[in-house]
Structure formats: structure tokens, C-alpha cells
Amino acid sequence: MRKRIYWLLPDLGSARRTMDELLLARITEHYIHFVARDGAPMDGLHAANVLQTSDLVVAAQSGLLIGSGLGAAGGVAAAFAISAASPAGIVIGMAAGGAMLGAWSASMIGSSTPSRRLRRFEAALADGQYLLIVDVPRGRIGEIEELLARTHPEAHFEGMEPNVPAFP
Template identity: 30%
Template sequence: MKRLYFIVDHLKHTESISDDIHKAGISDWHFHVLSKDESGLYRRHVHTANIYHRNDLVHSGQRGLIFGVLFGILLLLGLHFFNIELPQYIPLIFFVMASCFGAWLGGFYGIQMNNYQLKRFEAEIDKGKYLIFIDVTRKNQQQVKALMHQYHPEAKEMGQGNTLILPFA
């Protein structure tokens, strides 16, 4: 799926866009708004971005997992190289623990950081604007763009991205 990004200046425009997007058949699962004004979005029943959209939890967790796996492999090679005699299940436990620790540490770091996909919009959000992102299929991408341009010229199109979270993007 593709993710379309739009910036809007006012909450009333954001609410209007939300209503029109829902009328077009796009559910809350595919429509999110990120803003400093969380309470205003809540009062107007506009679907806000969740923690996975705001923070870099998944992306950093994936990276941490990869580094944990690599560390686990190095640990196993070290045990093998130094010819350390252990029961067969112990090296597997070390490997799993290293992998889990890497994922945990990466997630712990990522929850403190802003989402890497949204860094380009931080200045606009800090100014009090509303970032709208809509997940669309290729089939309905042009329909959503046409709807936004026709009925909501106040929404500035900011490009598109991908809904996948890639560890080395």
C-alpha cells in the first residue's frame, strides 16, 4: 500500500477531510492525523496517529533484532572457536537471549525517537499544522488524490511513502 501525506492548517479542515474520506469508503485503519493538538482531534472524533506512527519503535526494534542476531552469531562462533564444552541447548539459549536483548534495546531507543518516515514533516507539525496520512491501494490512489484536490484545495499534498517499515531505510 501507498501512504499519501497532506498538510492542513486548521482543525475544521481536518475534520471535513476526515468526513469526506470516510464517505469515500476509507476506514480509520487507513486514515491518521498527527498533530500537537491531540485533544482537539479527540474532541472532534478525528482518528489520530498511534504510537507506532509517532515513534520509531518498530523500525528501531527491527534494527536492534538484526544486531542482536549478529551478536548471537558472533557469540556462537566464539564458543565454537574456543572449544568451550556446553550442553547443546545452552548456545541456543545464548543466541535467543542476544537476539531478544537486541530487539528490546532497539525498541527502547526507538520509543524515544520520532518516526523516521515522518521526520520531513516535523517543522510543519511544530508550527501547529495537521499532518494527514491516508493509506491507499494502487487502485484507489488516483480517486483519493482527485477527491482531495477537488473538495479540499486547502490541503497541501506533501508526497507519498510506503506503509512498510524497512529496517535499513
């Protein structure tokens, strides 16, 4: 299990040095993500992708739940309307179809919506700072925080997220 920690770094040089130190501390690149304002140089950094910078996963989960509920309700209505011999099959089939359609359509919307988790960093990013998002094993949180605080006094610890999403 991992925890997600956030650090704000003042410039590209500091961000690059932080990336190198995390790699030397055996945090793989897969768990290190950087966010900067649009057009900012990201040379040598592992840039965050749409899974970290948007609400795609949250939207897809919501669409899945809402779509399956609406599909099941439609299946019940259809089963009564046609007096089906196996109403359970109709309800289950329409719930599954609704879940797929809901997840797909909601994820399209969510991929274009900025992440609610990153809203608090918008002003700092607009000022040219770099946001480090690193997913750290629970047993190494103190070690990594101490490493970054010791080697980067110019950086600011911005908190920890209690639950790291499974996909991003």
C-alpha cells in the same frame, strides 16, 4: 498492498471534513491517521499512535539483527570455551536470546525517537497545521488524491511513501 500518502491541512475543521470524506469514500479509520503539535485539539480525528510517530519498528528490526549477530558470535565463543558436545544448540540459543534482547532494548529507544519519515513536517506542525497520513490501496490512489484535491483546495499534497510499513 497499500501506499501511504501525506497531506497537510491548515486547521482542525479542514482535518475533520477530510476525515469524514475519507470515511465516506470507504477508507476505514484504521488506515487514517492525523498528527498535530502537542496540545492541539484532535476531537473527531483518528490520532496517529506511537507506531506512526516514532521509529519503534525500525529500531526493533535493527536491534533484532544486531542482537542475533552478537548472540551468535557469543554462542560460538561459548561453544569453543566449554568444548560443548552440541555447539550448534548453544549458537542458536544465544542467537535467539540476543535477538530478543536486542529487539526489546532497541524498541525501547526507538519508541522515544521521533519518526525520521515525519521530520520534514515539523515546521508545519509547529505552525498549527495537521498532517494526514492515509494508507490507500494501490488501485485507489488516484481516486483518493483527486477527491482530496477537489474538496480541499486549502490542503497540500506532500507526497507518497513507496512502502507502507507492515505494522504501523
